[in-house]
Amino acid sequence: MVITNQGVRIVFENNQTCYTPQEELFTRIERLQGHLLTAGMQAALIVQNADLFYFSGTCQDAHLLIPARGEPLLMVRKNYERALEESALDKIIAVQSYKDIGRSIAGSLKNRGGIGLELDVLPANLFFRYKKMLEPLEIIDVSGAIREIRMIKSPYEIECMKECIRVTSEMYNEVPNLLKEGMTEIELSSRLELLMRVKGNQGNPRLRAFNQEAPPHVLSGRNSAYPSFFDGPTGGAGLSPAFPQGPGFKTIGRNEPILVDFSAVINGYVVDHTRIFSIGPLSDKLVEAHNTALEIKRRFIQEIKPGANGKDFYDMAVNMAEKAGLSSHFMGSGVHFVGHGLGLELDELPVIAKNHHVTLQSGMVLALEPKFVFPGEGTVGVEDTFVLTESGLEQLNMLDDSIKIL
Amino acid sequence: MVITNQGVRIVFENNQTCYTPQEELFTRIERLQGHLLTAGMQAALIVQNADLFYFSGTCQDAHLLIPARGEPLLMVRKNYERALEESALDKIIAVQSYKDIGRSIAGSLKNRGGIGLELDVLPANLFFRYKKMLEPLEIIDVSGAIREIRMIKSPYEIECMKECIRVTSEMYNEVPNLLKEGMTEIELSSRLELLMRVKGNQGNPRLRAFNQEAPPHVLSGRNSAYPSFFDGPTGGAGLSPAFPQGPGFKTIGRNEPILVDFSAVINGYVVDHTRIFSIGPLSDKLVEAHNTALEIKRRFIQEIKPGANGKDFYDMAVNMAEKAGLSSHFMGSGVHFVGHGLGLELDELPVIAKNHHVTLQSGMVLALEPKFVFPGEGTVGVEDTFVLTESGLEQLNMLDDSIKIL
Known part of the structure; x- marks a missing residue:
C-alpha cells in the first residue's frame, strides 16, 4: 500500500510509508467539530502524540487548534519543516513558545466559552499552564469524545x-x-x-x-x-x-x-x-x-x-x-x-x-x-x-x- | 552483580536481577522526608512507575504513602504477591479500589496540611480524582523535590x-x-x-x-x-x-x-x-x-x-x-x-x-x-x-x- 499526500515531498525511502490523506483528516476533524457544536464548545486543543497524528497526520511537537466551525490551525514548535511535509492540513505555522501559541489561539477564538483539552493524558502541571494561557476560557475534558471518534x-x-x-x-x-x-x-x-x-x-x-x-x-x-x-x-x-x-x-x-x-x-x-x-x-x-x-x-x-x-x-x-x-x-x-x-x-x-x-x-x-x-x-x-x-x-x-x- | 533482598524469595532465573536493598530504600525515603519536613508538608503520595520503583523497589500497580515522619505505607492493587516479593518495605497492604486507598490515607494522616503529588506526570483527570479523595488536604507538587533527590x-x-x-x-x-x-x-x-x-x-x-x-x-x-x-x-x-x-x-x-x-x-x-x-x-x-x-x-x-x-x-x-x-x-x-x-x-x-x-x-x-x-x-x-x-x-x-x- 502506497498512499501519498499529493503535492508533498516523500522523504522516506521505503514504499510502505503513508501520509494520512487530507480527506481522511477532514472527515475526522468534522466529526470532532460536530461534537464541539453539540457540546457548545468553541474549540479543542490537541497535543497528545496519538491524537495529534490522528487529526493532523504528524506527531511533531505541535498544538492543533480545532475550532467548532472553520479551519484547524497547526502550530508547530519542532520540527516545522517536517510537519509541513507530513501533514495535509492547510494552515500550519511555526511557533517558538507557549506565548506564541497563546497569542495565536487568542487571535482565533472568542474571549469566552469552553475549550476542550485531553485531560485524561495531559499532565497536571501542563493543564495548569494551559489554563493560565487560555484564561478566561473554560477548560473542558474532550478526551471522551476523541476516544469515541477514534473508536x-x-x-x-x-x-x-x-x-x-x-x-x-x-x-x-x-x-x-x-x-x-x-x-x-x-x-x-x-x-x-x-x-x-x-x-x-x-x-x-x-x-x-x-x-x-x-x-x-x-x-x-x-x-x-x-x-x-x-x-x-x-x-x-x-x-x-x-x-x-x-x-x-x-x-x-x-x-x-x-x-x-x-x-x-x-x-x-x-x-x-x-x-x-x-x-x-x-x-x-x-x-x-x-x-x-x-x-x-x-x-x-x-x-x-x-x-x-x-x-x-x-x-x-x-x-x-x-x-x-x-x-x-x-x-x-x-x-x-x-x-x-x-x-x-x-x-x-x-x-x-x-x-x-x-x-x-x-x-x-x-x-x-x-x-x-x-x-x-x-x-x-x-x-x-x-x-x-x-x-x-x-x-x-x-x-x-x-x-x-x- | 547479584544483590538480593534478604529474606525475600527470588523468582527470577538469571543472576543479574537485583532487588533494591532495604537500606537503600530507607535512605531515599529519609531524604524525601527531610524535604517534606522543611516544606511543612505532612506526606507525599507516589504513583508514577519510575518514582515508585525508586522509593519502594517495585513498580506493581501501587500507591506509596510517605509521611513526613514515620514509616511508609505501600498500597498495592495489582499484583500484591509480587509487590511483597519485590519490595523491601515493611508495611505493604492489598487494596481493591481508590476508596480503599482514600481510607488508608485518611487513617494515616491528620485532616489538614499539604500532601505532595507528582504533578509533572500525573494526568489532569487523575489529579482531580486524587484531589477529591484527599480533601481537605492541600495538594502540592512534589515532583521537583523527587527529581532533585533522584539526581x-x-x-x-x-x-x-x-x-x-x-x-x-x-x-x-x-x-x-x-x-x-x-x-x-x-x-x-x-x-x-x-x-x-x-x-x-x-x-x-x-x-x-x-x-x-x-x-x-x-x-x-x-x-x-x-x-x-x-x-x-x-x-x-x-x-x-x-x-x-x-x-x-x-x-x-x-x-x-x-x-x-x-x-x-x-x-x-x-x-x-x-x-x-x-x-x-x-x-x-x-x-x-x-x-x-x-x-x-x-x-x-x-x-x-x-x-x-x-x-x-x-x-x-x-x-x-x-x-x-x-x-x-x-x-x-x-x-x-x-x-x-x-x-x-x-x-x-x-x-x-x-x-x-x-x-x-x-x-x-x-x-x-x-x-x-x-x-x-x-x-x-x-x-x-x-x-x-x-x-x-x-x-x-x-x-x-x-x-x-x-
Missing part, C-alpha cells in the same frame, strides 16, 4: 491495520522455526522482535493509560500465568523488578504452553493476536480449555453484530467458561474483560467487559481474547483482531488458531 | 549503571562486525537491539517528559542531521510520520557518518553513549568537527568538579565551538544543552544548558554529548556517561571515542 475506523485505517497484520502474521509463521527447547523467553522474544523490526515495526505500542507499558508477551509455562501490574490476563515475570512484565530469563521447556502475544506497530497502527505453541503435547486439561476458548471465539464470530450490547458477549463468554467448569480460570484473577478496541493505541475503545454497556458499531476494530489462566501451569486461549462490518465480525488474520505442537 | 545517585545505583555500561559496550564492540554498506538503518539498529535484548535490555528507556519517546538513534548520513520533535541534537527520519524519529529505511552508504546513540536499560537503569562509524573516510570538515567535540569532552573531564556551575560548561563548549568556526553547527538548530542527568529515566536532572544555573554535586551522573550537526551531511561528536565524584568526572565506559573507519 470507529475508516476504510483507510483498516487498510493500515491490514499492513500490520501482514508483518505480524509473517512473524507468527516463523515461531516454529525459531522456538527451541532450553532457550530463554527473552531470547525467543528478541528473535521474533527482530523479524518485525526490520520490516518497520516501531516498537512497543503506545498506550493511553497512565503508567501502563506493553512489552511483547512471549511467555512460557507458569510465567504465562504469572500476573503483573498490566491490566490483562497475562503478565509474565519480566526482566527485573524494575520491568516486571513480559519475557524473562526462564528457559522454555517441554509440555508447557508457550504464549506469543504481540504485534508489529506499522505506520502507527497496532493489531493484537495470541497463539499458543508447545514442544511436545500439553495436558488434556489445557487442551480442553484451549478448545473452550476457540468455541467462545466461534460464538463471537456468529453472534457479534452492529447494534448488539458488548456486555452480553462478556456474559456469554463467562457462561460458556462456567459450563466448561473453567470459570475460576477465565481471563485470570481480577481481570473482567474479554476484548478491547485498538488502533493507534493498544487500549482504545470499546471495552467488552463485565457490566459495561456499549452499543457495538460498524467500523469498530476489536481484539477479542478468550483465555484461561492456570496458575503454576500456564495460559491457553486465543486472540484475534476483527473489524466489525454491517454483516458481522471479519477476522483480519488467516492464522491457524489451534495449539501448534512442535 | 544524586548512591554507590548502589552507580553499580547498576555499570552493569548497563557492560551490556551496552558489548553492543558497541559488535558494530564493526554487523555494519555493511547497503543495509538499512533499521536493519542495523534491529541487529544491535537484538544483542542487548537477549542480555536483558528492557527496551526503550522511560522518559519523564510528556509525549517524548526515545527509540535507538542509529542514523546515517543526512538522516543523522535530520531534526525531529525529540529534544536532542539528532532526530532521524524514523519509520513513518506516525513515528518520525530514530532509524528509517535509508540505506547506509560509504563516506557518511553512521551515528550509534542508544543503550541497554538493565534493572531499570539507562546509560547514554554516542559513537561514530563510517565505511570509508569522512570529509576533513566532519573529522575536524569530531575532533573539536573530543576536545570539548577532554576539557569537561579536566574542569568539571563538584561545586562548579553547570552553565559555565555549556558556555565553555559554545566558546570552543565558536573558536573552531562551528558555532552554527553546535548541537543542531534550536537545541541549547550539552548534557543531562539520567538513571531510571533518560531525562533526569541536572541539565547542562544555556543560562541554566545549577551547582554540580558529587553523585550526579551525567551524559555529556558535544555534537556537531551538518544538515544534509550528518552529525559527528561523542557522548559518554560520567559519574561526578569528589575528584571529578569518572567516565563509566572504556570505549574508544574516535571515528571508527571500516
Whole structure:
C-alpha cells in the first residue's frame, strides 16, 4: 500500500510509508467539530502524540487548534519543516513558545466559552499552564469524545491495520522455526522482535493509560500465568523488578504452553493476536480449555453484530467458561474483560467487559481474547483482531488458531 | 552483580536481577522526608512507575504513602504477591479500589496540611480524582523535590549503571562486525537491539517528559542531521510520520557518518553513549568537527568538579565551538544543552544548558554529548556517561571515542 499526500515531498525511502490523506483528516476533524457544536464548545486543543497524528497526520511537537466551525490551525514548535511535509492540513505555522501559541489561539477564538483539552493524558502541571494561557476560557475534558471518534475506523485505517497484520502474521509463521527447547523467553522474544523490526515495526505500542507499558508477551509455562501490574490476563515475570512484565530469563521447556502475544506497530497502527505453541503435547486439561476458548471465539464470530450490547458477549463468554467448569480460570484473577478496541493505541475503545454497556458499531476494530489462566501451569486461549462490518465480525488474520505442537 | 533482598524469595532465573536493598530504600525515603519536613508538608503520595520503583523497589500497580515522619505505607492493587516479593518495605497492604486507598490515607494522616503529588506526570483527570479523595488536604507538587533527590545517585545505583555500561559496550564492540554498506538503518539498529535484548535490555528507556519517546538513534548520513520533535541534537527520519524519529529505511552508504546513540536499560537503569562509524573516510570538515567535540569532552573531564556551575560548561563548549568556526553547527538548530542527568529515566536532572544555573554535586551522573550537526551531511561528536565524584568526572565506559573507519 502506497498512499501519498499529493503535492508533498516523500522523504522516506521505503514504499510502505503513508501520509494520512487530507480527506481522511477532514472527515475526522468534522466529526470532532460536530461534537464541539453539540457540546457548545468553541474549540479543542490537541497535543497528545496519538491524537495529534490522528487529526493532523504528524506527531511533531505541535498544538492543533480545532475550532467548532472553520479551519484547524497547526502550530508547530519542532520540527516545522517536517510537519509541513507530513501533514495535509492547510494552515500550519511555526511557533517558538507557549506565548506564541497563546497569542495565536487568542487571535482565533472568542474571549469566552469552553475549550476542550485531553485531560485524561495531559499532565497536571501542563493543564495548569494551559489554563493560565487560555484564561478566561473554560477548560473542558474532550478526551471522551476523541476516544469515541477514534473508536470507529475508516476504510483507510483498516487498510493500515491490514499492513500490520501482514508483518505480524509473517512473524507468527516463523515461531516454529525459531522456538527451541532450553532457550530463554527473552531470547525467543528478541528473535521474533527482530523479524518485525526490520520490516518497520516501531516498537512497543503506545498506550493511553497512565503508567501502563506493553512489552511483547512471549511467555512460557507458569510465567504465562504469572500476573503483573498490566491490566490483562497475562503478565509474565519480566526482566527485573524494575520491568516486571513480559519475557524473562526462564528457559522454555517441554509440555508447557508457550504464549506469543504481540504485534508489529506499522505506520502507527497496532493489531493484537495470541497463539499458543508447545514442544511436545500439553495436558488434556489445557487442551480442553484451549478448545473452550476457540468455541467462545466461534460464538463471537456468529453472534457479534452492529447494534448488539458488548456486555452480553462478556456474559456469554463467562457462561460458556462456567459450563466448561473453567470459570475460576477465565481471563485470570481480577481481570473482567474479554476484548478491547485498538488502533493507534493498544487500549482504545470499546471495552467488552463485565457490566459495561456499549452499543457495538460498524467500523469498530476489536481484539477479542478468550483465555484461561492456570496458575503454576500456564495460559491457553486465543486472540484475534476483527473489524466489525454491517454483516458481522471479519477476522483480519488467516492464522491457524489451534495449539501448534512442535 | 547479584544483590538480593534478604529474606525475600527470588523468582527470577538469571543472576543479574537485583532487588533494591532495604537500606537503600530507607535512605531515599529519609531524604524525601527531610524535604517534606522543611516544606511543612505532612506526606507525599507516589504513583508514577519510575518514582515508585525508586522509593519502594517495585513498580506493581501501587500507591506509596510517605509521611513526613514515620514509616511508609505501600498500597498495592495489582499484583500484591509480587509487590511483597519485590519490595523491601515493611508495611505493604492489598487494596481493591481508590476508596480503599482514600481510607488508608485518611487513617494515616491528620485532616489538614499539604500532601505532595507528582504533578509533572500525573494526568489532569487523575489529579482531580486524587484531589477529591484527599480533601481537605492541600495538594502540592512534589515532583521537583523527587527529581532533585533522584539526581544524586548512591554507590548502589552507580553499580547498576555499570552493569548497563557492560551490556551496552558489548553492543558497541559488535558494530564493526554487523555494519555493511547497503543495509538499512533499521536493519542495523534491529541487529544491535537484538544483542542487548537477549542480555536483558528492557527496551526503550522511560522518559519523564510528556509525549517524548526515545527509540535507538542509529542514523546515517543526512538522516543523522535530520531534526525531529525529540529534544536532542539528532532526530532521524524514523519509520513513518506516525513515528518520525530514530532509524528509517535509508540505506547506509560509504563516506557518511553512521551515528550509534542508544543503550541497554538493565534493572531499570539507562546509560547514554554516542559513537561514530563510517565505511570509508569522512570529509576533513566532519573529522575536524569530531575532533573539536573530543576536545570539548577532554576539557569537561579536566574542569568539571563538584561545586562548579553547570552553565559555565555549556558556555565553555559554545566558546570552543565558536573558536573552531562551528558555532552554527553546535548541537543542531534550536537545541541549547550539552548534557543531562539520567538513571531510571533518560531525562533526569541536572541539565547542562544555556543560562541554566545549577551547582554540580558529587553523585550526579551525567551524559555529556558535544555534537556537531551538518544538515544534509550528518552529525559527528561523542557522548559518554560520567559519574561526578569528589575528584571529578569518572567516565563509566572504556570505549574508544574516535571515528571508527571500516
